[in-house]
Amino acid sequence: MIEWREDVPRWRQVANVIRRRIESGEYRPGRLLSENALMQEFGIARNTARKSIAWLREEKRLIYTRPNLGSFVGPEPEDDEE
């Protein structure tokens, strides 16, 4: 169970927990970070989970997202298509 702080948005608190797990190495590159997993572990709504993931992706660039597949720990892979 997480004990929510009142002065920080939940999406941000969740993102911080995940960020720490990534930076500590607990979450290895390539690991799946699905919205469902966040919803279940933290007991949050999907919108909230998405906001956490968006922040990790767009602000911290610790993960990348593949539509219909999921979000994965690590830097955005280059699209090396010709």
Next chain:
Amino acid sequence: MIEWREDVPRWRQVANVIRRRIESGEYRPGRLLSENALMQEFGIARNTARKSIAWLREEKRLIYTRPNLGSFVGPEPEDDEE
């Protein structure tokens, strides 16, 4: 066609219709209840159909689901494996 009520979620209204059919005997034990069938008959999205089925299974225990096969009317069969 179903006339949706505004004050009850669609997934719940669909589940209620199915529940009545099961309890009235219209749907016999063993009958397949596929997501596609619900989508077509009620004009709902797959997610919504899945939520109706999940409720009938997990809350009412009127059906059981076999992955890659479908959901069937009746109690969850015992796994009689040795």
Next chain:
DNA sequence: AGATATTTGTTCGTATGTATC
């Protein structure tokens, strides 16, 4: 063996509505 159809499982993208602060 192989192709096809059916069916569930999982996942993201988007939008709307309600309520609260």
Next chain:
DNA sequence: GGATACATACGAACAAATATC
């Protein structure tokens, strides 16, 4: 009014197992 957070509901893509032909 804006940000947060919940639930609902549409769509879409892909995987995997099963059944049939």
